[in-house]
Amino acid sequence: MNARVRPLRLGALATSSIARRRTLPTAVGMPEVELVAVAGRSVDRARRFAGQFGCEAEPDCAALLRRPDVEAVYISTPTSLHHVWADRALRAGKHVLVEKPLGVDADEARRLCSLAGERGLVLRENFMFLHHPQHAFAEDLVRRGRIGTPSAFRASFCIPPMPAEDIRYAPGLGGGALLDVGVYPLRAAALLLGRGSRVAGATLRVRASDGLDLSGQALLVSPSGVLAQVTFGFEHAYASSYTLWGDKGRLSVTRAFTPPPAHRPELVLVEQDHEERFTLLASDQLRTCLQDFTAAVRGGARGEESAEADLREEAIALMECVDDIRARAVRVAVDDRP
Numbered sequence: 001m002n003a004r005v006r007p008l009r010l011g012a013l014a015t016s017s018i019a020r021r022r023t024l025p026t027a028v029g030m031p032e033v034e035l036v037a038v039a040g041r042s043v044d045r046a047r048r049f050a051g052q053f054g055c056e057a058e059p060d061c062a063a064l065l066r067r068p069d070v071e072a073v074y075i076s077t078p079t080s081l082h083h084v085w086a087d088r089a090l091r092a093g094k095h096v097l098v099e100k101p102l103g104v105d106a107d108e109a110r111r112l113c114s115l116a117g118e119r120g121l122v123l124r125e126n127f128m129f130l131h132h133p134q135h136a137f138a139e140d141l142v143r144r145g146r147i148g149t150p151s152a153f154r155a156s157f158c159i160p161p162m163p164a165e166d167i168r169y170a171p172g173l174g175g176g177a178l179l180d181v182g183v184y185p186l187r188a189a190a191l192l193l194g195r196g197s198r199v200a201g202a203t204l205r206v207r208a209s210d211g212l213d214l215s216g217q218a219l220l221v222s223p224s225g226v227l228a229q230v231t232f233g234f235e236h237a238y239a240s241s242y243t244l245w246g247d248k249g250r251l252s253v254t255r256a257f258t259p260p261p262a263h264r265p266e267l268v269l270v271e272q273d274h275e276e277r278f279t280l281l282a283s284d285q286l287r288t289c290l291q292d293f294t295a296a297v298r299g300g301a302r303g304e305e306s307a308e309a310d311l312r313e314e315a316i317a318l319m320e321c322v323d324d325i326r327a328r329a330v331r332v333a334v335d336d337r338p
């Protein structure tokens with residue numbers, strides 16, 4: 001890091017599990033970031049976090065947003081509150097890194113993106129996987145013709161069932177598999193096949209009691225005609241992978257979305273009579289994500305406005321795809337009564 005660049009003074013909104021386990025431990029270990037304060041619904045929990053991460057605790061989120069020394073906030077509330085707090089933070093003049101996705105639908109994403117654009121503030125969603133170099137490596141293999149002409153893409157992000165009280169099972173908090181895990185393979189399709197895929201069909205397994213989606217699949221058609229199938233859910237043994245398939249080969253990334261920082265990715269390229277494995281260096285995608293966010297705040301918000309605008313367009317396109325899947329999905333009711 002350039003020694004003259006000040007660390008980004010960050011505030012954390014919500015004492016969430018992801019903040020405690022991953023984001024804040026990473027942030028406090030980085031010279032680019034200074035964690036200033038944390039706030040949530042309970043000042044006692046905020047104090048415990050503050051003790052753990054060596055920052056101050058504010059009595060509530062509004063007080064944190066009033067602090068003039070906080071330049072940017074990291075928001076890790078349940079999904080239904082991403083829009084609420086990102087909106088308030090942008091109006092308070094703060095740059096925002098918010099957990100994925102930006103909101104519960106495309107309308108929320110559009111409103112936030114136009115507010116950030118108007119105010120010249122950085123607004124990014126915390127899709128860590130986009131910052132892992134394994135995807136650029138995969139794209140490079142495709143560009144070099146190693147799979148030939150791509151015609152099919154498959155991606156999955158699935159996790160086993162969670163405790164019943166998890167926020168992901170609460171419809172009022174923006175729960176459901178499509179918003180929580182479905183957005184990953186959809187975002188991967190946009191990354192690898194280009195923005196603007198059409199939804200050709202979708203299915204959702206929903207709880208009979210309240211319609212919350214537990215898992216699903218969608219079929220997409222990319223702008224260049226690649227057929228994509230994405231699978232997501234809370235009902236499966238863990239899977240986090242994608243495969244790009246062309247007329248010469250099939251390339252698979254097996255830990256696509258949540259590789260641990262020490263994990264050395266292994267990409268597998270299968271050709272007619274030959275299989276090749278590429279073992280890459282480990283990379284901490286969250287650390288890189290935070291570094292990129294800091295760099296965008298420091299220089300990019302003005303200097304690279306088109307890059308920020310492009311990321312915002314991408315976030316809106318993702319939510320349009322989510323809306324389309326909801327609108328088209330054939331729903332299968334799953335009996336969830338004990």
Ligand SMILES: NC(=O)c1ccc[n+]([C@@H]2O[C@H](COP(=O)([O-])OP(=O)(O)OC[C@H]3O[C@@H](n4cnc5c(N)ncnc54)[C@H](OP(=O)(O)O)[C@@H]3O)[C@@H](O)[C@H]2O)c1
Nearest residue numbers: 014015016017018039040041042076077078079099126167
């Ligand atoms: N990028 C990733 O890899 C990744 C991974 C996991 C999760 N996430 C995202 O991070 C967010 C938090 O997930 P999590 O698993 O960490 O959830 P969690 O532990 O349940 O944390 C959510 C936090 O939101 C706050 N909150 C505000 N209003 C709430 C309400 N009505 N009910 C419950 N909590 C409320 C709470 O903090 P206070 O009590 O302090 O207000 C709570 O600790 C979600 O949007 C999730 O999708 C992202």
